[in-house]
Amino acid sequence: MKNAPKTDNLLYRVVRWLIWLFFPKMKPEGEENLPADESCVIVGNHCQMHGPVSCEIYSPVDRYTWCAGDMMEWKTVPGYAFQDFWSQKPRWTHPFYKLLSYIITPLAVLLFNNAQTVAVYHDARVLSTFRDSVRLLQDGKSLVIFPEHDVKDNHILYEFQDRFVDVAKMYYKKTGKALAFVPLYIAPALGRMCYGAPIRFDPAAPIAEERLRICRALRDAITAMAEALPPHTVVPYRNIPRKLYPTNRPEAKTP
Numbered sequence: 001m002k003n004a005p006k007t008d009n010l011l012y013r014v015v016r017w018l019i020w021l022f023f024p025k026m027k028p029e030g031e032e033n034l035p036a037d038e039s040c041v042i043v044g045n046h047c048q049m050h051g052p053v054s055c056e057i058y059s060p061v062d063r064y065t066w067c068a069g070d071m072m073e074w075k076t077v078p079g080y081a082f083q084d085f086w087s088q089k090p091r092w093t094h095p096f097y098k099l100l101s102y103i104i105t106p107l108a109v110l111l112f113n114n115a116q117t118v119a120v121y122h123d124a125r126v127l128s129t130f131r132d133s134v135r136l137l138q139d140g141k142s143l144v145i146f147p148e149h150d151v152k153d154n155h156i157l158y159e160f161q162d163r164f165v166d167v168a169k170m171y172y173k174k175t176g177k178a179l180a181f182v183p184l185y186i187a188p189a190l191g192r193m194c195y196g197a198p199i200r201f202d203p204a205a206p207i208a209e210e211r212l213r214i215c216r217a218l219r220d221a222i223t224a225m226a227e228a229l230p231p232h233t234v235v236p237y238r239n240i241p242r243k244l245y246p247t248n249r250p251e252a253k254t255p
Contacts, residue, residue, distance in 0.1 A: 012114035015107070019053060024188050026058045030195035034061055035180050039137040040198060041167065043218045044184030045157055045226075046146035047235035048085075051186050054193055055144045056115050063142040066133075066164070067117040069125070077105040085239050118143070133167045134174055143167070144184075147215075148237040155246045156185075156226045157219055158237040162211040168201035169210075178203055181214055183221035187248075189232040196221045 034040060042063065044051050055065055070080035078101040086097035118136065120129050133143055148158040168179040180198035187194070199217045202210060226234065226248045234246045 009110070009114045012110055015111065016057075016115075020057050023053055023057070024050070024191060026054045026186070026188070026191055026193050028058060028060045028193050028195065031060050033195045033197050034142075034182060035198055038177070038180070039140055040142050040180040040182050041137075041164070042142060042144045042182045042184050042195070043160075043164075043222075044144065044146055044186055044193075045222055046148045046237045047186050047188060048237070048239055050188045050235055051146050052144075054186055054188075055184075058193065059144065061142050062140070063144050064116045064118050064133075064136050065144040066120045066129070066146070067112050067115075069119040069121045069129075071108050072112045072117070072119055074105060074109055077108045078102045081105075081108065088238055088240060130167055130170055134170050137167075137171050137179070138174060150238065153219060154223055155250055156223045156234055156248065160215045160219060162215045165201070165211045165214050166207060168214075169203070169207050172201065172203045181218060183218045183225065185222045185225040185229075186235075187226070187229055187232055188235050190229060192229070194225050194229070196225050 034042075040061075042055070042059075042061075044055070046052075052065055052067070055063065068080060068084075070076040078098070081101040081104060082094075082098050086094070086101070089097055118129060118132050120126070137143065145164050147160040147162070147164050149161050151159040153159045165181075168181070171177065171179050179201045181201070182198045183196040185194045185196070186192075199214055199221070201214065205213070229248060231247060231249055234248050236245060
């Protein structure tokens with residue numbers, strides 16, 4: 001198991017070991033695409049919990065993962081978890097999932113506050129998200145970000161929230177270095193997490209153009225990596241019924 005947790009919380013270590021034991025095993029591929037001797041931002045498909053868990057356990061680099069701050073606080077976990085994970089389930093199942101969102105709250109608070117995470121907020125506290133991220137990058141750590149949100153892009157991905165690109169602007173102002181963004185495709189059905197060629201931030205370009213360019217290049221790269229793999233079922237961002245999961249190549253049959 002790679003990447004030691006950031007605390008010595010014994011219960012967290014036990015839970016993490018259990019997750020490693022029972023969660024699908026993943027094999028990193030394309031590690032040569034990760035920049036040597038420099039920090040980077042790894043951007044991947046969320047594939048529900050598979051993305052964060054796979055990167056926490058199997059990442060080949062020392063990294064911290066962006067995590068929704070609402071999943072780290074007792075009072076906000078239930079509402080956020082239901083809305084983000086289960087709100088698209090059939091309406092008659094909602095009472096069960098609302099109850100489940102309260103049941104998982106202690107586990108979520110334990111895991112996300114002890115794993116290697118950066119809390120992400122969408123209010124004034126977002127400044128702390130970016131400050132913490134730049135500090136970690138300066139310390140030689142990399143970041144993992146899953147920026148999909150609930151607008152479908154193609155059969156592999158949902159569209160990206162693009163403001164994460166701004167961390168590169170802040171990092172350049174601090175260090176004079178142009179940050180690399182590395183695309184990552186996670187395929188639980190194949191047990192593979194594939195890293196693609198990095199996309200370098202251009203500090204001379206307007207930030208709005210860079211957000212658009214980098215997000216488009218990352219989505220194209222992740223989609224291309226997915227389509228190049230053997231036929232398999234894609235775990236989508238949204239927690240939709242399993243029978244509706246897409247395949248990486250709609251024209252091909254999955255085994």
